[in-house]
Amino acid sequence: xxxxxxxxxxxxxxxxxxxxxxxxxxxxxxxxxxxxxxxxxxxxxxxxxxxxxxxxxxxxxxxxxxxxxxxxxxxxxxxxxxxxxxxxxxxxxxxxxxxxxxxxxxxxxxxxxxxxxxxxxxxxxxxxxxxxxxxxxxxxxxxxxxxxxxxxxxxxxxxxxxxxxxxxxxxxxxxxxxxxxxxxxxxxxxxxxxxxxxxxxxxxxxxxxxxxxxxxxxxxxxxxxxxxxxxxxxxxxxxxxxxxxxxxxxxxxxxxxxxxxxxxxxxxxxxxxxxxxxxxxxxxxxxxxxxxxxxxxxxxxxxxxxxxxxxxxxxxxxxxxxxxxxxxxxxxxxxxxxxxxxxxxxxxxxxxxxxxxxxxxxxxxxxxxxxxxxxxxxxxxxxxxxxxxxxxxxxxxxxxxxxxxxxxxxxxxxxxxxxxxxxxxxxxxxxxxxxxxxxxxxxxxxxxxxxxxxxxx
Amino acid sequence: xxxxxxxxxxxxxxxxxxxxxxxxxxxxxxxxxxxxxxxxxxxxxxxxxxxxxxxxxxxxxxxxxxxxxxxxxxxxxxxxxxxxxxxxxxxxxxxxxxxxxxxx
Numbered sequence: 001x002x003x004x005x006x007x008x009x010x011x012x013x014x015x016x017x018x019x020x021x022x023x024x025x026x027x028x029x030x031x032x033x034x035x036x037x038x039x040x041x042x043x044x045x046x047x048x049x050x051x052x053x054x055x056x057x058x059x060x061x062x063x064x065x066x067x068x069x070x071x072x073x074x075x076x077x078x079x080x081x082x083x084x085x086x087x088x089x090x091x092x093x094x095x096x097x098x099x100x101x102x103x104x105x106x107x108x109x110x111x112x113x114x115x116x117x118x119x120x121x122x123x124x125x126x127x128x129x130x131x132x133x134x135x136x137x138x139x140x141x142x143x144x145x146x147x148x149x150x151x152x153x154x155x156x157x158x159x160x161x162x163x164x165x166x167x168x169x170x171x172x173x174x175x176x177x178x179x180x181x182x183x184x185x186x187x188x189x190x191x192x193x194x195x196x197x198x199x200x201x202x203x204x205x206x207x208x209x210x211x212x213x214x215x216x217x218x219x220x221x222x223x224x225x226x227x228x229x230x231x232x233x234x235x236x237x238x239x240x241x242x243x244x245x246x247x248x249x250x251x252x253x254x255x256x257x258x259x260x261x262x263x264x265x266x267x268x269x270x271x272x273x274x275x276x277x278x279x280x281x282x283x284x285x286x287x288x289x290x291x292x293x294x295x296x297x298x299x300x301x302x303x304x305x306x307x308x309x310x311x312x313x314x315x316x317x318x319x320x321x322x323x324x325x326x327x328x329x330x331x332x333x334x335x336x337x338x339x340x341x342x343x344x345x346x347x348x349x350x351x352x353x354x355x356x357x358x359x360x361x362x363x364x365x366x367x368x369x370x371x372x373x374x375x376x377x378x379x380x381x382x383x384x385x386x387x388x389x390x391x392x393x394x395x396x397x398x399x400x401x402x403x404x405x406x407x408x409x410x411x412x413x414x415x416x417x418x419x420x421x422x423x424x425x426x427x428x429x430x431x432x433x434x435x436x437x438x439x440x441x442x443x444x445x446x447x448x449x450x451x452x453x454x455x456x457x
Numbered sequence: 458x459x460x461x462x463x464x465x466x467x468x469x470x471x472x473x474x475x476x477x478x479x480x481x482x483x484x485x486x487x488x489x490x491x492x493x494x495x496x497x498x499x500x501x502x503x504x505x506x507x508x509x510x511x512x513x514x515x516x517x518x519x520x521x522x523x524x525x526x527x528x529x530x531x532x533x534x535x536x537x538x539x540x541x542x543x544x545x546x547x548x549x550x551x552x553x554x555x556x557x558x559x560x561x
Binding site: 051052055056059060061359362363366367370373374377379380383385386387388389391403405406407408409426427429432435443445446447449450451453454457 | 485486487488492493494496497499500501502503504508509510511534535536537540541543544545546548549552
């Protein structure tokens with residue numbers, strides 16, 4: 001601790017507290033043994049970052065990595081819809097931190113409650129014991145998502161807030177949804193919402209609708225329905241594949257309602273009211289199972305760095321935050337994964353969203369790790385010949401899956417001087433219809449297992 | 458560069474890519490060229506290529522890896538890799554093939 005105070009004073013004297021990232025490690029080594037990186041959030045982004053900092057940190061003689069998460073392990077959202085239909089167990093998609101600890105990562109079970117970027121500390125409330133300030137040289141937040149309240153919300157007598165029935169963070173709610181589905185009967189209705197983009201896992205809600213419809217069909221229930229209330233104008237991922245799934249495979253079971261803006265949610269009556277014409281008229285749906293997935297924003301620890309969108313604008317080469325705090329932009333504070341917001345463009349220069357997914361969070365973590373290592377090592381900062389990607393498989397029944405792939409390269413599009421610079425979407429595509437298959441379903445587990453291992457072991 | 462643009466970019470668009478080269482890897486030196494790009498294959502093929510289930514690039518030469526990726530980028534799309542290979546510039550395909558061929 002004394003060393004850190006000395007170091008802070010030294011930096012302050014150098015007038016460099018906000019530009020710590022630019023100080024070569026040779027200088028840092030004079031006052032502290034190893035640079036410290038604190039990672040908040042142990043999902044796919046945070047776990048991958050912690051792992052790769054330890055693995056690649058040998059370049060600069062090692063990095064002291066602390067990973068903080070509220071939970072002792074991470075329950076993967078990837079494959080969690082297959083827990084809902086009983087194909088997988090929750091324990092089979094629960095990923096621990098033992099391998100990361102064996103790599104030398106210090107894991108702290110606790111909650112990061114606030115950041116003091118001027119002092120380079122993050123406040124931690126550990127699972128047991130008193131709160132303390134954790135010092136860092138670089139802070140990386142990978143907190144995932146939080147949820148936005150609907151305009152009107154009514155709780156049930158048994159409790160539960162507006163964000164208690166989404167199952168959009170895997171864990172207890174996944175089991176809750178599974179049990180709700182298992183209790184359905186003939187002529188009952190499952191109502192779910194698709195959040196306004198951008199949201200975590202673009203294909204996820206459509207995949208869930210398919211899995212639920214497939215389950216109801218497999219139980220031979222008559223008159224059972226799945227109503228999908230989409231806040232967006234159209235299917236947000238794999239439009240061809242999910243269009244085929246909705247209109248052909250699950251025809252008669254799934255009812256798709258686009259442009260459905262949620263106005264009120266009532267958990268007591270399991271009813272939801274939406275408007276599809278901007279508020280001129282409203283329509284209510286009453287469900288036997290209400291799976292309300294709210295609109296989303298960055299996890300709360302990163303909120304001070306968010307813009308009006310609720311997400312955190314970051315530099316695409318380093319994932320450093322762009323928003324100033326009290327007039328200072330802190331380049332040693334980074335946000336990756338679902339919480340961040342990148343400048344993304346298609347090849348024509350039209351703005352596009354870089355998707356929020358586990359695979360993409362892993363991809364971003366590697367870019368961020370490399371940038372931090374270059375920064376700490378004074379090697380030139382950062383690399384601008386970078387690419388990120390996301391791939392995923394989406395089950396549309398309990399034995400058939402489609403897939404989705406997207407690729408981004410850092411660069412500029414357009415004609416000078418009107419260039420758009422950022423992550424350029426160089427490719428986007430889904431499985432051709434004839435490739436939506438049982439082979440795809442089997443490949444899904446290979447993909448998931450390798451993604452789990454590359455992130456957590 | 459013109460060849461790259463023809464391969465990857467519709468005629469209506471222009472894609473400028475910055476090319477910044479770093480010195481070769483050495484102990485205590487900067488990250489090896491291609492390592493970051495190559496690591497983007499590890500999600501599906503395992504950390505340093507040591508995954509299982511999908512085909513492997515371990516033990517293949519840079520030329521073999523590049524030629525495979527190039528072929529994937531040109532043929533009709535059947536698999537995810539046919540899409541992924543389309544997502545990189547030609548220079549990046551060479552760079553990551555060079556790096557992946559050093560793993561074993």
